[in-house]
Amino acid sequence: MMSIKAESITLRYGAETIVEKMDLAVDKADIVSIIGPNGSGKSTVLKALGRLLKPAGGIVFLDGKDIQTEKTGRVAQKLAILPQTAVVPGDMTVYDLVCYGRMPYQKFFAPKSEEDLSRIEMAIGATGMAEMKFRRMDTLSGGERQRAWLSLAIAQNPKILLLDEPTTFLDIHHQLEIMKLISHLHRKLSITVIMVLHDLNHAARFSNRIIAVKKGAVMIDGGIGEVFREEILGALYNVKTQIIKIRQNGEEHLYCLADDVCEGGPHERA
Amino acid sequence: MSLSMAAGKGAKDPRLGKRIITLSAALAALCAFAAAGVALGSIDIKLSEILRAVFDHADPENLRENFRIIYYIRLPRVLTAVMVGVNMALAGCIMQGVLRNPLADPGIIGVSAGAGMTAVAVMVLFPEYSLLIPPIAFLGALAATGIVFLLSWENGIQPLRMILAGVAVSAFFGAIMSAIMVFNSDKIQGTVNWMAGGFHGRSWEHVKMIFPYCLFGTVSVLCGYRYLNALQLGDEVAKSIGARVELSRFLLVALSALLAASAVSVAGMIGFVGLIVPHTMRIFVGSDFEFLLSCSALFGGALVVGADTVARTIIAPIEIPVGIFMALLGAPFFLYLLKKGMSRG
Numbered sequence: 001m002m003s004i005k006a007e008s009i010t011l012r013y014g015a016e017t018i019v020e021k022m023d024l025a026v027d028k029a030d031i032v033s034i035i036g037p038n039g040s041g042k043s044t045v046l047k048a049l050g051r052l053l054k055p056a057g058g059i060v061f062l063d064g065k066d067i068q069t070e071k072t073g074r075v076a077q078k079l080a081i082l083p084q085t086a087v088v089p090g091d092m093t094v095y096d097l098v099c100y101g102r103m104p105y106q107k108f109f110a111p112k113s114e115e116d117l118s119r120i121e122m123a124i125g126a127t128g129m130a131e132m133k134f135r136r137m138d139t140l141s142g143g144e145r146q147r148a149w150l151s152l153a154i155a156q157n158p159k160i161l162l163l164d165e166p167t168t169f170l171d172i173h174h175q176l177e178i179m180k181l182i183s184h185l186h187r188k189l190s191i192t193v194i195m196v197l198h199d200l201n202h203a204a205r206f207s208n209r210i211i212a213v214k215k216g217a218v219m220i221d222g223g224i225g226e227v228f229r230e231e232i233l234g235a236l237y238n239v240k241t242q243i244i245k246i247r248q249n250g251e252e253h254l255y256c257l258a259d260d261v262c263e264g265g266p267h268e269r270a
Numbered sequence: 271m272s273l274s275m276a277a278g279k280g281a282k283d284p285r286l287g288k289r290i291i292t293l294s295a296a297l298a299a300l301c302a303f304a305a306a307g308v309a310l311g312s313i314d315i316k317l318s319e320i321l322r323a324v325f326d327h328a329d330p331e332n333l334r335e336n337f338r339i340i341y342y343i344r345l346p347r348v349l350t351a352v353m354v355g356v357n358m359a360l361a362g363c364i365m366q367g368v369l370r371n372p373l374a375d376p377g378i379i380g381v382s383a384g385a386g387m388t389a390v391a392v393m394v395l396f397p398e399y400s401l402l403i404p405p406i407a408f409l410g411a412l413a414a415t416g417i418v419f420l421l422s423w424e425n426g427i428q429p430l431r432m433i434l435a436g437v438a439v440s441a442f443f444g445a446i447m448s449a450i451m452v453f454n455s456d457k458i459q460g461t462v463n464w465m466a467g468g469f470h471g472r473s474w475e476h477v478k479m480i481f482p483y484c485l486f487g488t489v490s491v492l493c494g495y496r497y498l499n500a501l502q503l504g505d506e507v508a509k510s511i512g513a514r515v516e517l518s519r520f521l522l523v524a525l526s527a528l529l530a531a532s533a534v535s536v537a538g539m540i541g542f543v544g545l546i547v548p549h550t551m552r553i554f555v556g557s558d559f560e561f562l563l564s565c566s567a568l569f570g571g572a573l574v575v576g577a578d579t580v581a582r583t584i585i586a587p588i589e590i591p592v593g594i595f596m597a598l599l600g601a602p603f604f605l606y607l608l609k610k611g612m613s614r615g
Contacts, residue, residue, distance in 0.1 A: 052510070083510075
């Protein structure tokens with residue numbers, strides 16, 4: 001099991017401090033969801049964990065090594081991160097995109113190895129994109145495109161997968177499809193998944209652990225039962241909520257229903 | 271070159287056929303146009319004499335006039351034109367990829383303005399040194415690029431800053447060049463031809479000057495196309511798959527600047543190739559740089575040598591400067607391709 005740990009990290013964009021001295025550790029192959037209001041710094045934390053943002057203070061350790069000083073190609077063999085806004089040349093095919101996942105393993109001027117080829121096929125198969133592998137990216141639906149991106153990350157053969165709002169811009173059918181796929185990949189490949197989610201009910205249903213971030217600090221970090229409580233979610237988002245338990249197909253889920261906004265909420269404008 | 275597209279089992283990449291055809295066509299065009307460039311000219315020379323001059327230059331009869339025309343005039347001219355075309359097309363292709371801007375060409379990072387300013391300064395102010403124009407123009411191009419680099423640096427090259435800095439530096443060098451010309455309007459006769467770009471009187475000296483850059487550039491892009499491809503996915507994804515984004519970008523832009531500077535310094539202002547050729551090839555082979563770079567290089571070489579041959583024979587013995595000729599014919603053709611490519615989606 002590979003661990004990722006942030007020790008007292010301070011994150012800044014220019015002069016603006018987003019996160020101050022945050023500690024965070026994931027050392028079990030869980031699905032961990034990071035939730036929190038807009039502007040709380042949750043995506044920023046994810047970027048720091050994925051070495052896309054260099055901390056102004058503190059260190060992120062991947063497998064015990066400083067993620068900023070380790071070779072970025074080595075990091076890419078252990079960890080994959082999909083940012084929220086990923087761009088791609090429209091005429092690129094799914095297959096070409098997934099091939100990039102093997103870049104961390106390829107020597108400077110060497111062709112793809114047998115292992116590269118089989119990993120690429122495996123990654124495409126794992127997300128159900130085999131039928132579409134030579135389709136152009138600009139002919140895919142939003143859900144298919146997201147699956148292609150997931151294939152790219154899977155082709156890296158990572159132990160840790162970081163996802164920034166993987167279901168944004170998708171309808172409920174495709175949202176559910178992507179969440180189930182992530183859960184499936186997690187179980188099948190025993191990958192640790194750390195993702196930023198906006199949909200609280202997805203977080204409750206699909207993760208083992210939830211980290212709630214507010215104003216650049218961890219407000220609470222624990223299992224679903226610990227975090228998914230009316231007073232906690234209420235304080236996190238400044239919303240009156242109702243938590244209900246429902247049964248679907250023999251599984252029990254907690255559901256959060258937003259009731260009313262509270263005064264002085266995080267979204268309140270001056 | 272590895273044809274990675276063929277690797278997938280089962281169904282094949284539908285673009286593969288088109289890509290191979292385009293690549294072969296560009297290669298065939300390059301060979302055909304280069305051969306025509308050696309064979310055709312204002313003086314008719316028999317094929318047997320041409321072959322002997324090209325392939326057997328130790329011929330005892332090598333003092334004859336036709337041999338001299340082929341070996342000392344046409345052959346170096348054709349080789350220079352091919353390499354200028356290759357370099358400019360590669361430079362443009364790299365710039366468009368790194369800056370992710372379809373309007374980017376080597377001119378945008380100050381290469382042309384720097385070379386132009388220094389070349390004009392030598393031609394007008396120190397005409398006795400005009401033999402040194404190519405190396406001096408090369409230094410001018412690199413100096414201008416260096417300034418653009420410094421201005422656009424902030425934890426690596428920022429593409430947008432680079433474009434803005436390039437525009438500003440080009441304007442500055444352009445202004446100096448215009449000032450020199452305005453204040454010496456009686457001596458600018460020679461500069462006009464240089465500005466139009468051309469290969470008249472190019473010798474083996476010019477071939478030697480550009481050859482190392484052409485070779486180095488070609489080898490480098492064959493090794494580096496993966497990084498150029500990775501940059502197309504945006505900085506964050508590129509980093510996620512292990513590419514060293516800032517370093518790749520710096521090396522690629524520096525390579526592009528070297529290629530363009532070496533081309534401009536031997537051929538004058540031939541900017542058009544770097545912008546048009548990569549775009550045209552993109553319509554045919556798509557945005558994968560594995561194919562885009564090699565097709566652009568071959569087609570760029572073919573286009574310049576072909577255009578130069580036509581430009582010097584069509585109303586022989588008068589030569590049309592090849593830069594003007596290419597722009598006049600190429601721009602409308604490019605617009606046609608663009609419209610066709612767009613409507614097809």
